[in-house]
Amino acid sequence: MTKILFVCGKNRRRSPTAEDVFTGMDGIEVCSAGTSVEAECPVSTDVLEWADRVFVMEMSQRRYLSAHFGEVLKSKRVICLNIPDNYDYMQEELVTVLRAKVLPLLRRARE
DSSP states (O other): OEEEEEEEESSSSSHHHHHHTTTTTEEEEEEEEEESSSSBOOOOOOHHHHOOOEEEESHHHHHHHHHHHHHHHSSEEEEOOOOOOOTTTOOOHHHHHHHHHHHHHHHHHHH
């Protein structure tokens, strides 16, 4: 079972959407978190240690994780999806973009 963590800023739109889209998919467990102090579920050492792979929505989140959790991330693959904060939670276009960007990466991880 591969454990996937999705990270955005406030954990209100993009990463919870990703969590909901990919939850229940065979072979993976999914969680989401945010980098902001205002995040619904703030990113933590525990959740980063839990994850096998980390997907961030923007490079700013990748930089934040490196700066604050660099030691934990040394053995983790952090992938930037380059999805801007232009979407609402579960917006159809966001779901389409997430599937297009994440599914090929999940397939490769299983090979």
